[in-house]
Amino acid sequence: MPTAAKLVAAIFFGFLGWFCGDLVVPLLPEGMSTGMLNETLAVIGVIAGNSMSGKRAGEGVRAGFGYGLTSAALIAFWGVFVFAGHRMLKMSLDKRFSGPIDALQNMVEIGLGYAQMIAVPSILFTLVIGGLFGGWVTEWVARRWS
Numbered sequence: 238m239p240t241a242a243k244l245v246a247a248i249f250f251g252f253l254g255w256f257c258g259d260l261v262v263p264l265l266p267e268g269m270s271t272g273m274l275n276e277t278l279a280v281i282g283v284i285a286g287n288s289m290s291g292k293r294a295g296e297g298v299r300a301g302f303g304y305g306l307t308s309a310a311l312i313a314f315w316g317v318f319v320f321a322g323h324r325m326l327k328m329s330l331d332k333r334f335s336g337p338i339d340a341l342q343n344m345v346e347i348g349l350g351y352a353q354m355i356a357v358p359s360i361l362f363t364l365v366i367g368g369l370f371g372g373w374v375t376e377w378v379a380r381r382w383s
Contacts, residue, residue: 242379243291246308247283249374250290253367254282254312260360278316285311290372294379298372301379305372309364313355321348 258275265271289311290304325344334340 250286309368
């Protein structure tokens with residue numbers, strides 16, 4: 238059932254995902270295409286905000302901080318997973334793997350490389366502060382309009 242808290246959480250974490258996508262672009266290797274980076278991270282943020290923070294809103298500010306941090310961590314995790322999977326599919330279509338197990342193993346390696354690439358203070362700080370603030374805003378909206 239749609240609520241104001243779910244809507245606010247979805248919008249806030251969608252913007253957080255988009256903003257983190259902008260922070261990732263300078264870290265990418267030169268010549269690497271960004272493609273749909275911002276849009277994908279925004280969609281992941283909308284889904285994470287709606288299903289994690291918005292769904293559980295109304296349990297108190299401390300719980301809201303936790304749900305906000307979890308939503309921010311979900312943006313990072315699913316972003317790495319989706320883009321590692323996309324890169325693995327592109328490489329497998331070029332027949333770079335000997336089989337599906339080899340492709341999945343390389344997907345994990347690609348994902349770990351992406352995780353190391355984004356593990357910089359600017360992105361981590363943005364995710365933590367954004368997650369805390371998003372959780373607080375979601376809780377405030379849930380108390381105000383529930």
